[in-house]
Amino acid sequence: MKREQRNFFSAVLLSLILLLALAAPALSEAAEKSRAQADACVMDDAGLLSDADESSLEKTLADIGTAHKARIVVYTVKDLKGEKAGTVANRFADKFAVGTENGALVLLVAPKERDWYLATDKKMKSRITDDIGTDYLSGKVLPSFKKDDYAAGFKAYAAAADEMLTYYEKEGKPFDPKAGFSFIALGIAVVLAGGVFYLVRSSLIASMSNVTSATEADAYLSHEGLHLTENRDSFLYMNVTRHEKPKKQGKDTSSRDESHGGGGGKY
Template sequence: MKKLMIHLALAVVCIAMVLGSAAPVMAAAQQAQVEQKAARPAKPETVGPVVDQAKILTQAQVGKLTEKIKAVEEKHQVKIGIYIMQSLPAGMVAGKMANNVLDKYYANGQNGSIVLLLAMGSRDWYISTDNTMRQRIVDGVGIDGLKEMFLEDLSDGNYAESFGAFVDGVDKYLAYYEETGEPYDPAEEFSWVAAVVAVLVALVFGWGFREYLISCMSNVAPAAEASAYLKQGSFQLAQSHDNYLYTTVTRVAKSKDNDSSSSSSDSSHGGGGGKF
């Protein structure tokens, strides 16, 4: 009996020693799993291409706009978001909020991601791009050119038309980049040759019309001397002197353009925005 008890005690001691030596290994493995999980890039939360918290669109408009966005996303392998808020959080600027929305909901587009954010209360708009999209729709001329496509409708309250124009503009810019390998610049559409031709045509037409009007004026003829334009004896200057009264100087502050783009770009985001 005593031998049996001794054997059981030895077995318990052996099991405890094995478990004690395995515990650090298991703890290290669990720690490695936690670190590996933390090192993985966070996946964006899932929302639709159109988020309308301010309820400015009908369900039909949201559905139609969503279909348009998904078609452009599939065509160019990108992610596009339109995020409409009633108001910005306290202390948050539109650019920073747009960057946060892109990172949280629309990140990791294969060929880039872009978000149009609206804050209806403060009437702010902002376009945020990641660095991949930033190469296709560049800061400055790219964002300003895209703005011209949708901002007028946005200011007039034609929200569905404005968002549709924004998506069409993104499609146009991306198609141009894929075809040429260069970002689209609206200035490249301006033709100096066409402008010069238009000016010459206007000058010729204006000169011809002027000559026609002169030819119709039968009672007018050029005078050989300047005195011919003065009726003799009709004017006589008897006395002349100048009296200085005072000088008034008015200064007006230079107005600021509320529609000019502002930037909250950083090392991982591009874009620009303003008021509507």
């Protein structure tokens, strides 16, 4: 009986050793993938990018992140599985912000649901603001997303993020595309343009020797009068085409809180 028990336990132990030996490569691969994702700036789980585009974007975002002591991330998902895009994006913003000086910015894209979301953690939201900042970024990427040109959209995202963070570091305040606009400069430009137009017009009129202003209104009338030789109205048909006016999609800001900024919507 004892011998049978020893044989049984030996068989179980051998089975466990074999199972661990077979599982070790898979566990190692999963661990490597997890470490790679922790360091990556591009996680294209939805497969929207070619290998070349993904590699190029990875380098670009990594360089921008290093320059600004932050993490700038693109994350595409196959399926949100009922979760809000903002909830998922916030979770990753918190994850990538760890160990950075200036936080994280995450652009999440879910092509199945046609959802997008820009998430900022607590540090980053002071640099890229909820309304002006996210509106500017979304304005750069959405035209490409609507055409399913994701590579171009992500490239525009990287450039805009770099522009906005560079502005913050130089000016000490969040980026505002209207900040460089001057009504005084506009007024001066309008006055100068009007003056140039007046001078050119006056010069052209002065050079036309055969053109003079009439002293009386009668000079502009034809004294021969108007003679109608035929008068006919023919109504053939009318074709009316109706097109539904597309409804404007509102921006989703439901995932904002004290620790997260950003916004999203449909594309």
